[in-house]
Structures are given as structure tokens and as C-alpha cells.
Amino acid sequence: MTAPVLDVVAIGNALVDVIAQADEAFLVTENLDKGSMQLIDGARAVDLYSKMGPGIEASGGSAANTVAGMASLGRKCGFIGQVADDQLGGVFTHDIRSIGVTFTTAPMTGNEPTGRCLILVTPDGQRTMNTSLGVANYLLETAIDRALIESAAVLYLEGYLWDLPESRASMKAAIGVAKAAGRKVAFTLSDAFCIARHRADFKALIANREIDILFCNEAEILSLVEGDDFDAAIATVAPQVPMLVVTRSEQGATAVTGGVVTHVPAAQIAHVVDTTGAGDLFAAGFLAGQAEGRSVHGSLTMGAIGAAEVISHYGPRPETDLKALVAAQLG
Amino acid sequence: MTAPVLDVVAIGNALVDVIAQADEAFLVTENLDKGSMQLIDGARAVDLYSKMGPGIEASGGSAANTVAGMASLGRKCGFIGQVADDQLGGVFTHDIRSIGVTFTTAPMTGNEPTGRCLILVTPDGQRTMNTSLGVANYLLETAIDRALIESAAVLYLEGYLWDLPESRASMKAAIGVAKAAGRKVAFTLSDAFCIARHRADFKALIANREIDILFCNEAEILSLVEGDDFDAAIATVAPQVPMLVVTRSEQGATAVTGGVVTHVPAAQIAHVVDTTGAGDLFAAGFLAGQAEGRSVHGSLTMGAIGAAEVISHYGPRPETDLKALVAAQLG
Numbered sequence: 001m002t003a004p005v006l007d008v009v010a011i012g013n014a015l016v017d018v019i020a021q022a023d024e025a026f027l028v029t030e031n032l033d034k035g036s037m038q039l040i041d042g043a044r045a046v047d048l049y050s051k052m053g054p055g056i057e058a059s060g061g062s063a064a065n066t067v068a069g070m071a072s073l074g075r076k077c078g079f080i081g082q083v084a085d086d087q088l089g090g091v092f093t094h095d096i097r098s099i100g101v102t103f104t105t106a107p108m109t110g111n112e113p114t115g116r117c118l119i120l121v122t123p124d125g126q127r128t129m130n131t132s133l134g135v136a137n138y139l140l141e142t143a144i145d146r147a148l149i150e151s152a153a154v155l156y157l158e159g160y161l162w163d164l165p166e167s168r169a170s171m172k173a174a175i176g177v178a179k180a181a182g183r184k185v186a187f188t189l190s191d192a193f194c195i196a197r198h199r200a201d202f203k204a205l206i207a208n209r210e211i212d213i214l215f216c217n218e219a220e221i222l223s224l225v226e227g228d229d230f231d232a233a234i235a236t237v238a239p240q241v242p243m244l245v246v247t248r249s250e251q252g253a254t255a256v257t258g259g260v261v262t263h264v265p266a267a268q269i270a271h272v273v274d275t276t277g278a279g280d281l282f283a284a285g286f287l288a289g290q291a292e293g294r295s296v297h298g299s300l301t302m303g304a305i306g307a308a309e310v311i312s313h314y315g316p317r318p319e320t321d322l323k324a325l326v327a328a329q330l331g
Numbered sequence: 332m333t334a335p336v337l338d339v340v341a342i343g344n345a346l347v348d349v350i351a352q353a354d355e356a357f358l359v360t361e362n363l364d365k366g367s368m369q370l371i372d373g374a375r376a377v378d379l380y381s382k383m384g385p386g387i388e389a390s391g392g393s394a395a396n397t398v399a400g401m402a403s404l405g406r407k408c409g410f411i412g413q414v415a416d417d418q419l420g421g422v423f424t425h426d427i428r429s430i431g432v433t434f435t436t437a438p439m440t441g442n443e444p445t446g447r448c449l450i451l452v453t454p455d456g457q458r459t460m461n462t463s464l465g466v467a468n469y470l471l472e473t474a475i476d477r478a479l480i481e482s483a484a485v486l487y488l489e490g491y492l493w494d495l496p497e498s499r500a501s502m503k504a505a506i507g508v509a510k511a512a513g514r515k516v517a518f519t520l521s522d523a524f525c526i527a528r529h530r531a532d533f534k535a536l537i538a539n540r541e542i543d544i545l546f547c548n549e550a551e552i553l554s555l556v557e558g559d560d561f562d563a564a565i566a567t568v569a570p571q572v573p574m575l576v577v578t579r580s581e582q583g584a585t586a587v588t589g590g591v592v593t594h595v596p597a598a599q600i601a602h603v604v605d606t607t608g609a610g611d612l613f614a615a616g617f618l619a620g621q622a623e624g625r626s627v628h629g630s631l632t633m634g635a636i637g638a639a640e641v642i643s644h645y646g647p648r649p650e651t652d653l654k655a656l657v658a659a660q661l662g
Binding site for chain 2: 053055098313317319
């Protein structure tokens with residue numbers, strides 16, 4: 001088995017975010033669950049977009065944001081995801097390649113557009129996401145680049161991909177490739193509602209020891225175990241994964257590995273502008289820390305630095321050189 | 332003559348900005364004049380984009396930014412500009428309509444895309460703009476909505492439109508419509524290099540008393556008169572326009588009307604992130620102030636508030652409710 005040349009290859013929905021400010025009343029009128037991600041069809045996307053305020057467009061996608069964050073931390077990464085041969089697909093492709101991430105999934109031609117996520121940011125900085133997947137619906141197994149997966153130390157997958165039958169099958173194939181090559185599999189549970197849709201499948205993945213590093217937030221781990229006791233949820237899940245990483249917003253983050261619990265506080269920031277990408281950038285910092293050989297505590301701290309940067313401005317990817325930020329704070 | 336129902340109708344390049352960070356060395360390597368706007372063709376746009384870092388996309392265009400700012404200040408405005416029938420054209424159209432600006436120019440179909448401006452922001456917050464006009468090249472006289480122009484108290488034009496023969500002819504027709512309806516004509520000189528290309532035409536417009544309100548910055552007025560003495564430039568230009576407004580970055584702004592000089596300092600901000608849109612939002616604040624019946628000093632102060640907001644974040648349009656900002660500062 002050859003040594004990996006990449007730190008992480010991520011597979012996820014290739015999306016362009018459309019970020020607009022909205023007030024709480026708008027969420028109520030539009031029947032949107034604040035803080036969640038919901039899938040919408042093309043017609044609803046047109047309808048909701050027509051009601052939203054002016055937006056900024058920025059490449060997004062949960063796992064794609066994570067490798068973008070790792071690239072900003074100086075790590076070598078790849079990404080697999082489906083865009084269309086259109087302007088927003090060009091934007092996504094440019095942005096991820098321009099930061100040195102290997103991205104070679106061929107764009108799909110036809111009538112379906114590149115996927116987009118309509119993100120409404122309320123004055124408290126919370127984001128509510130409405131995803132129209134477009135061609136991201138069709139991440140076929142032919143797009144799963146075996147050589148790319150084999151070349152990376154860690155395969156990183158987002159739970160959102162389970163929503164689509166094609167993608168789900170592709171993900172299981174990708175896990176098989178990674179495992180056969182002796183690579184680790186990292187997984188983010190993505191969203192409490194997503195878990196509600198796929199709980200049995202996610203639990204089976206974990207119980208079958210297919211996941212080496214599991215990322216989630218407090219609401220997600222509670223959704224997974226269908227409980228309301230955080231410590232009990234940790235006690236249930238931690239023994240089933242070599243590394244469990246749970247973020248808790250302003251309460252910081254906790255990792256459990258080999259029965260050892262490590263906690264770090266949240267990094268302080270002056271003003272939360274937009275929480276989009278917080279979990280994605282936490283995962284980026286943690287995985288980069290692990291790739292650098294840092295301790296669990298150091299890796300969690302890097303995660304907290306990444307999350308703090310991304311919530312201090314609109315947009316789901318860093319605007320600051322995270323490597324310099326980490327060097328200034330951690331050395 | 333009926334009373335105007337809109338405060339301002341602006342005509343300008345309908346552009347989507349692609350904003351990326353760049354260091355000084357990149358500007359040198361790419362032979363870009365820092366702080367300026369240069370026109371580039373489609374091939375150069377592809378080349379430059381391929382070398383740029385990750386971007387955010389946001390609706391831009393100088394005059395369009397100005398009416399967006401005025402909308403944020405509660406004023407009623409219209410916009411005329413040419414987009415293509417593509418995704419970025421859809422973004423531009425959505426963004427300007429979503430803030431209540433009347434925008435009915437039909438999108439152009441064909442092979443040319445919506446115009447875009449590749450903006451490189453250096454660490455000092457200065458922006459260097461590279462515009463690939465696409466269909467904005469073809470703002471035909473048929474797009475000049477006479478009734479819309481007649482319905483507004485002020486017609487606002489950007490000097491950038493003089494770069495294109497079709498647009499130049501359309502602008503002159505628009506001025507004729509406004510004048511015939513008894514409306515005021517406001518004009519921004521846009522950019523020192525733009526003035527260098529069209530100095531004789533701009534000087535003739537001013538000398539012929541076609542401009543009622545002239546906006547420029549210090550470099551632009553010096554370029555117009557081909558001098559290096561600011562006070563001498565003011566003394567030359569001011570007698571030829573009923574209202575002259577000159578912005579001077581951190582030195583504030585000056586207006587001259589009827590021989591009376593009024594000056595306001597720049598609004599203080601903690602950190603200049605991206606100067607894109609500073610002049611556009613200054614004009615927005617000033618014109619909104621005039622529409623509200625404020626004094627010249629009050630209008631200049633509103634301009635300074637608009638400019639300060641837009642340079643405190645990436646992107647050329649306000650992210651904060653400017654009306655609330657003005658109410659908090661001016662009452």
C-alpha cells in the first residue's frame with residue numbers, strides 16, 4: 001500500500017450558496033425551520049428566491065467547505081461532487097481549484113443546473129438553508145474516482161448525501177474503496193432533520209465500525225440516539241467510533257477517543273454575523289490538526305479557530321489565511 | 332409636466348462583481364493599475380479569473396450600486412442596464428428588484444454573457460477592477476425607457492458608459508429625454524483612466540451645462556482638468572455645474588454650489604475591508620439627502636455614512652439598513 005499523498009478527499013454536494021438577510025417573520029411566513037437545512041425542488045427555489053432580499057453568491061457545500069478550510073490551513077485535499085456545465089458550476093469549480101484542491105469531477109450537461117443553497121441569515125447570525133440540488137442529485141458511482149480516494153489518508157463524507165439514492169450508493173462504494181486501501185473514513189451527521197430521515201442507515205454505519213471519525217453537533221447526536229441527555233448520547237455513541245467530535249456552539253467542543261474526553265471552549269469573537277459553515281470549518285481545523293500530528297486538544301482548538309473565523313462574516317469559507325491565524329494563536 | 336414619482340433613474344453597466352483577495356505582487360505580475368478600472372475582453376477575463384483566488388459574487392455596477400444604496404435609504408429608484416439571459420443576469424435582476432428598484436430592461440439572448448467585474452482587493456482594502464462587459468456593451472437606444480426617465484426627478488449616469496459607442500449614443504438620448512421633461516441630470520466621472528479616454532466629451536457635457544450634479548473624486552477632477560492643484564481644479568469646474576460633489580477618501584468630501592463650499596470629514600470606521608462601491612454609496616447618500624430636502628452638509632454626511640458602511644465589508648452594496656444608520660446618526 002502506498003503512502004497517501006493527500007490528507008483528505010471529501011465527497012459532498014457541490015453547491016453555490018445564495019446568502020441573504022431575512023428577519024424572523026420571513027422564516028415564519030415561509031414555514032422554514034430556523035437553523036435547519038431543507039431540500040426544495042426547482043419550482044420552490046424560484047418562488048423562495050423571488051421573495052428573498054438581495055444575495056451574495058459564494059461557493060458552498062458542507063464537505064467542500066471543509067476541504068476549502070483545510071486548504072487554507074495548508075493541507076492537501078481533493079473533492080468529488082457534481083456540478084452542471086453552467087455559470088454557477090464554473091464558479092464552484094474555479095473557487096475550489098483556485099485554493100489548490102484537486103477537483104476533477106466532469107460537469108454534467110443537460111437541463112438541470114448546478115445546485116444552490118438559498119441561505120437566510122437572521123439578525124442573530126443563525127442560518128436557515130434551503131437546498132435545490134439540481135445536478136448534485138446525480139452523483140453517480142462513475143464519478144467516484146477510486147484512485148483519488150486511495151490517494152488520501154482520510155475520506156470525508158457528509159450525511160446530506162444520504163438524501164439521494166444515487167449518491168447514497170456512490171457513498172457506500174466510496175467507503176468500500178477507502179477501507180480496502182486502508183484509509184480512514186470520516187463522516188459528518190450534517191443536520192438533525194437529515195438524521196431523522198436516515199437514522200437507521202447512519203446507526204448501521206456506526207455500529208458496523210465503518211466510521212473512524214464522526215463529526216456532529218449536540219442536536220445531531222441527540223437526534224441520532226433519539227434522546228435528550230447529552231452525556232448519555234456521548235456514552236452511547238463514543239464506544240462505537242475511534243474518534244467522536246461533538247461541537248456545541250458557544251459551549252465549545254468535545255472529543256472522545258479511547259474513552260478519553262477532551263473539551264475546548266469556543267473561540268471568542270466580537271460579533272456573530274453568519275453561522276453558515278461553522279461546523280464545516282470546525283471539521284477542517286480538527287482534521288488539519290490531526291494531519292499535522294497535533295494532540296486532540298490542539299486539533300479541537302484549531303477547529304474552534306476555523307469556526308470562529310467563518311462565523312465572523314457572511315459566507316461559508318474562510319476570508320482570512322487560517323494557517324496564519326493558527327500560527328498566531330497556537331504556534 | 333407631471334411631478335416625478337421616482338427620485339432617481341440610473342443608467343449604467345449591469346455587472347456582477349467577482350471579488351477576490353490578492354496581494355500587491357499579483358497586481359504587478361498581471362500588470363494591473365491599482366485602484367483603477369480597466370476593460371478586458373472575454374479571453375483575458377477567462378485568463379485572469381483562472382489566476383485569481385476564490386471569489387464571492389455580488390451584484391455590482393457603479394450606478395446600480397448607487398440606486399441600491401438609495402433604496403436602502405428608503406428612496407424610490409429605477410435602473411436601466413443590459414444583462415444576458417443567463418444565471419448571472421438572473422442574479423443581477425433578482426438583487427436589484429428585490430430591494431424595490433424598478434428594473435425592466437429585457438435580458439439579451441445570444442452568446443454573450445452578462446457582464447462581470449473581476450475585483451482584486453489588496454490587504455489595504457483598495458480594489459482594482461477588471462471589467463468584461465459582455466452584453467453590457469450593447470445598451471441600445473431601444474433600452475432607454477423614456478417614460479421611466481421622465482418619471483424620475485434625477486437621471487443619474489456613469490462615465491463608464493462612454494467607453495462604448497452604442498451606450499454613449501444611448502446616454503446622450505437619455506439626457507435629451509430628461510432635459511425635455513425638466514429633470515436634473517447627475518453624472519459621475521467614474522474613473523481617472525475613463526476620463527483620460529473621454530476627456531473632451533466629458534468637458535463638453537459640462538461646458539454645455541448638460542450636467543446638474545457632478546460627482547467625482549480628487550484624482551478624477553485632476554484628470555479632467557489635467558492639473559495637479561485640487562483647489563484650482565475646483566475653481567475651474569465648479570462654476571460650470573450647479574452642484575459639484577468631490578470625494579477625497581479619508582479626507583472627507585466637498586460640495587460646491589452657487590460658489591458656496593461645504594466640507595464634511597470622512598465617517599470613521601474601524602477597518603477598511605474593501606473600498607469597492609465607496610464612491611457609488613457616497614453618491615447614493617448625497618442624492619438621498621437631497622431628495623429628503625436636507626442641507627448640502629446633511630446630504631454630504633449621508634454620503635459619508637453610506638461610503639463608510641460599504642467599505643467595512645466585502646461587496647459593493649450595503650449589508651446594513653442605511654436608513655436606520657442615518658436615523659441613528661443624523662436623526
